[in-house]
Amino acid sequence: QVQLVESEGGLVQAGGSLRLSCTASRSIFMANTMGWYRQAPGKQRELVATMTRGGNTNYADSVKGRFTISRDNAKNTMYLQMNSLKPEDTAVYYCSLNVALLDYWGQGTQVTVSS
Secondary structure, three states, X not given: OOOEEEOOOEEEEOOOOEEEEEEEOOOOOOOOEEEEEEEOXXXXXXXXXXXXXXXXXXXXXXXXXXXXXXXXXXXXXXXXXXXXXXXXXXEEEEEEEEEOOEEEEOOOEEEEEEO
16 A cells, blocks of 8 residues: 655746645655646546656657656655746546555645636
8 A cells, every 4th residue: 555645736827836735655666657747627637657667758749848747766756946937737636656566655736827
């Protein structure tokens, strides 16, 4: 069992930046993949960014060049750096970890971008 605790999101103006963190209750070193997803009102949850154990990353087209996923194994924490935020980035953001073929999710954190 793995618990994931996300940092608070927040309200930010368009063009601003925000960094989300997600701390796991156990080591993330052996996680197969880790990632960030988001869900806007009335929409399905969508992939934002993922990182494999080997460090390969994948981003949604809508965030490429603006968002960066990273991790600190020593702190059991993954991050999502979000720059040049747009109103359409407004959503609840969830972190996810795949360990031993099981998926674990954070509680979700609201990010609101005002125009």
